[in-house]
Amino acid sequence: MQYKAIKLVKRPKINITPDLFETVTLETPKIKDGEILLKQTHMSLDPAMKGWMTEDRNSYIPPVELGEVMRSSGVAEVIESRNREFSVGDRVQGMIGWTEYAVSKGQGLNKLPPEISAEAVLCVLSLPGLTAYQGLMEIAKPKAGETLVVSGAAGSVGSMVGQIAKAEGLRVIGTAGTDDKCRWLEDELGFDKAINYKSDDLARELKDATPDGVDIYFENTGGAVQHITFYRMNVHGRIVVCGMIADYNTDKPSAGPNWMNMIRRRLTMTGFAMPDHWDAVPAMSVKLLGYYKAGKLKYRAHTLSGLESAIEGINLLFTGGNTGKLMVEL
């Protein structure tokens, strides 16, 4: 049986362009003892992928080698099994890659309960949900009653950060790039306030929305929101730097704020990446599933169709064109 996969064949300079990839048609192999054959149904597209395409000796995980299938997480069904831990029909989540089929020995795969949809898995239990939980709960350590500002609030991470913070009793202000996204944050996700960062009077809107200052800033974007919020931080505030999507597709990074306010307000700023914390994933998954089952985590999926839609589609993450957690249905 033939299937398609997409290999990374070139590293990105500034933008992710179609020539970085090569689609190949392969024959599904005969599985050996201990192996399973997976048919992927949903494949996640995440901003972190740009880092995985790039060589950087300091990156948290090695880059995808040129000629390898592009790395991604996804949900798949077991369609053949010679491994007694997996049965045909099981659904699993794992790093499956840009491919319709994959052979696995089962390492790193999580079996999924039947009551959760593939979309929910990729929105809530996958990289974005884990990243949100780790950054907010383990790094920023919020206390009920504190004020949180999250940039990129309608994004896959930001929307989870805001909802977890609401579940934990914080006052939550989010920024996003369209009025539609802002309405969704306020009306559906229960944010206390959502602000369109393209507003003419962003500084005033952020000030009015945070009369008691800001205790936690969860950074997904960079840009003007960063500079304004930095000067609204309260004493002993925490800044979690998770993403700088405004700067991913530029070779001229914008200036950051002067560090004097770090001292004046005795701030802590932590840059983090979820893969440094894989050990904590099982415990975090339990927590996230708990919030989800309690109805605290809503999501919006933006689903592309067909493997090759990933090639152009991934850029929606950097233009803000996606209207929810970006994924590909296969």
Next chain:
Amino acid sequence: MQYKAIKLVKRPKINITPDLFETVTLETPKIKDGEILLKQTHMSLDPAMKGWMTEDRNSYIPPVELGEVMRSSGVAEVIESRNREFSVGDRVQGMIGWTEYAVSKGQGLNKLPPEISAEAVLCVLSLPGLTAYQGLMEIAKPKAGETLVVSGAAGSVGSMVGQIAKAEGLRVIGTAGTDDKCRWLEDELGFDKAINYKSDDLARELKDATPDGVDIYFENTGGAVQHITFYRMNVHGRIVVCGMIADYNTDKPSAGPNWMNMIRRRLTMTGFAMPDHWDAVPAMSVKLLGYYKAGKLKYRAHTLSGLESAIEGINLLFTGGNTGKLMVEL
């Protein structure tokens, strides 16, 4: 008996100017039961004082009120006592202020062992030493073999940071503003390398001095050293922001680095001020005295003479004109 004291009568705008102060001549009061009369012998001048003169609701301690004696730490001798915890002739350290004499009930005063000079007390056991210990040992948590860069390395805090780090087995690189200071750091204090930040090729010198990257950056100055070192940080590096002396006397703070590197290297940056950590002072003093007695902490005092020398002299801290821990001998 008459004595002089200096009151703060105006708040600084950008620079500390003589018109902020008023020298008054007072009569030493008769002490009451429980009180002691102190004759100050050495008075510390520290960069933090500028913050104490300024109103800022977020400051770690309230500003000096207008009309009050300017705040400072110092060493004094007990010359009268109606408090049974103190005897005439005892030497004490405490927040005595810009004054020749002071009355105290004893709170906040530490009795000093006879074997340590007043200069050593103000260099090693006072605010700079405590700040260095707290920032390096409690916040950055160094491990032997790591590389530390400290800016303002010849300053009162920086010189202690570097020496404590050497005592803990780190590789230590310092930056300072004159070749003489650099020689002192290398030849007397045992820094692995000291670099004049006015060098034409600062970036190359910092790179050559840190072949394995930088694990800890202890920031006292801001400026070019900050930007260069930020991009030499290793994964999981720690940045301790203690001072930004290059920006104290300007109303146009310079831009900081873009935050993207916070994520790439998963850095932690912490702004701190020693007065948030007074509880830890007794334990830290013991540690500092231990290093000092073991000959690990050398210092250079820059001693001005006479109370009123503080008024102009404090600016040496902001021009880099001091050649050691700045203090006034009374």
